[in-house]
Amino acid sequence: MSDVPILLEMRSITKEFPGVKALSDVNLVVRAGEIHAICGENGAGKSTLMKVLSGVYPYGTYDGQIIYQGAETRFSDIRSSEHAGIVIIHQELALIPHMSIAENIFLGNEPRKRGAIDWKAANRMALDLMARVGLQEDPDTLIKDIGVGKQQLVEIAKAFAKDVKLLILDEPTAALNEADSRHLLDLLRGFQSRGITSIMISHKLNEIEAIADQITILRDGRTVETLDVKADGADEDRIVRGMVGRELSSRFPDHTPKIGEVFFEVRDWNVRHPISAERQVCKNESFVVRRGEIVGFAGLMGAGRTELAMSVFGRSYGVYESGTIIKDGKEIVLKSVADAIAHGLAYVSEDRKAIGLNLLDDIKASTVAAKLSKISRHGVLDEVAEYQAAEAYRKELRTKAPSVDESVSKLSGGNQQKVVLAKWMFTDPDLLILDEPTRGIDVGAKYEIYGIIQRLADQGKGVVVISSELPELIGLCDRIYTVFEGTITGEIARQDADPETLMKQMTSTKKMQTR
């Protein structure tokens, strides 16, 4: 590769925030036309580095040099970096839901004719750009009406509209299902042949291994190494070693399950969509959970796993139609979240920042939030009891924070997730439903979370894990249900579970045979 010209070089970049050195002396060399992956645990400085590159942190707020296309550049804002052909696509998509695809593609960059927007030209150009990213939709479709996968493609089309030379993708596949992810990665490979260079930040190491030419690993704000995938034979284990600075012998803690009797059962569960009543989101779904068992739910994005979980959890999603819940041999009716909590259910949501936590709270208030009655008498809170409960969980789960008075907004993703877990463990649940429990969490913290899940199961609780990462389900669960379009299509025991089998069931329309 060394004969290929260097497109971008970042030399000894140092960026300090009050009290924190986010980057120190980081170097990055990206050659023209390659796909360059940046790996590192959460907080390693990946996003900060990209913000320095794209001008979010303008020249002067960091130390070091950026050499782009052979000359030193000093970007003052995002516009100036975009002008130079550097476009960043953030993890949280910057699209406006109530505007059309075409309007979004040309937002801030509208084709004009005599001062007014030329919509005819815009739609024509949008179609062209959409074709380049393989998006088949009417350009007038509103963003809110298309899936996350397609939204991601709109973002890329938007980048093309700006004549991109260097495309930066921050966790592009985090919210995508397997099929959409594959499509996106294929697309990136296609860009490569057209001379577009990509920088990709990702936690999904298998994707990186499959697609990247070079990998730069950051740890604690420093460059650890840059690997050439082919020459260095960088595989997942090698990358993990660089990221955490140690060998992770296994990505799942050893665990011998102690599985008991069936204690929780959902029968013939039917739920309709909250807004469009003709759409049935859960179709006759039935499943069981045994004590001490970790049960996985596999499915593509939009298969209705979260909807199933939330509708069971006190009808917090959709319109309940029919179906029964049986716990410990008795039918229970859960009409509200409070009912569900009172009956020993806990639901750890998939999006902890949007619906899992109140980011204004500190750790102790978050820990007790779902069961204030446990620390209060006649409605009056006992601050000491609150503190002690939160402190006990902080120690047990090894949440990294100076004290339980720390605001949860200051914690890293993994530690926030531990606080959410503590919040639900505090309610003394019998059944925990964990929706994407390790999303956006780094490798080390994942391992710890798996350990916590296994300990909960060993205490005789039932644990349901919804995950889009098949290796996670296979590594963690004792039994896996597959879900496709609101129907449970299969039930696979741990020993029979492999990605191919699961994937086949996750995409099949056949309903599972009645056991």
Place this chain on the structure above:
Amino acid sequence: MSRLKDLQKNLFGGTTSNARQFGMIFTLVAIVVLFQILTDGLTLRSDNLIALFNQNSYILILAIGMLMVIVAGHIDLSVGSIAAFTGILVAKSMAEWSLPWPVAILFGLVIGAIIGAWQGFWVAYIGVPAFIVTLAGMLLFRGGNQFIGNANTIPVPEGFRLIGSGFLPEVGPSTGYNNLTLLLGLASCVAVVWREFQARKTRREMNADPAPMWISLLRLAVMVGVIVFASLRFASGRVGTSFPVSGIILVVLVLAYSFYTRNTAGGRHIYAVGGNSRAAELSGVKLKRVNFFVMMNMAVLASLAGMIFVARSAASGPQDGNGWELDAIAAVFIGGAAVAGGIGTISGSIVGGLVMAVLNNGLQLLGVGTDRVQIIKGLVLLLAVALDVYNKSQGRFSVIGSITRSFRRDTPTPPTSSSDAEREPARTAVSG
């Protein structure tokens, strides 16, 4: 150096809104001192202090309810109209239906509860934004007041005026002071001391180091000093005046609601709903009930404020309560609440309300016209909030935090994770 650090940590530590409140207390003290000098000592004279309380207690009562509404993520524009509507009905009930005044007060509170239930129903159960519901209410109840009163003024009887212009009576031996006021001051001192030591005990039970003793003593000395000064002033006014009854109502409400918002599950739920309503709902908080309650509670307090005002001015008129909603909202935001909800305290709002009140009063004593007073008040509101927003966007924690920043160097707070730095600055107190 370490003492300064202790002081900074204990007075201004904790949440940012906490720090902002202390900033506001300093502002309040500064404004009081400034006007005390400018008016040659008029500001802190007994009669002026008493007038200040009498003229503003109803706004401060509104601020209590408004704080809870705003923390829950709503707003209430109808409080002035509700106050006027209740005022006219209560006045009429005594003048025409000859209700005895204690019954009339109860009647007024019931009216407030009914109006609150009406508005709460639309906000909580139908989901109409509170801005719209209370904008409608503002028109509705203003019109209602004028319709019922025929746009006339209705006087209220002597007994009823007690809640607006009454004072603690003279009892016991002649000391040259109002004895009950002195007693009240003494009781407050004892309560403050007890509370401080209770707080220290709680800290110890949490295995956390309580603030150094000298800080507690300093804090107590300041607070007791203020209470003693105030009681002497209130007790030594013109004969027949002392601590006003409306002030007592206010103090009771402040204590009760502070306790409710800080120390009860119900109060915690209001903050949870305002901080992240979806997360609160998924934690078992009954969203609709909380929203209904804050709207209803606000209307009841607005009715109380309306009655106090009517009692003070001895009659209910068609223009009562005009613009009160804005005074109450301003007090809450100056006191550190967030527009997006989830942040704010009762005590902060009271301090915010007092800042506006002292400003108003001081400028009037100086003979500044109402036109210029309004301009100044508008600017103060904008600057108070803007300064805080600016400071947060600079990564500092607050005005006070930034002043004492240079002393912080010797406390290397371990960076919990460098990812905080990667995130955008946490939601500022005011921006959405």
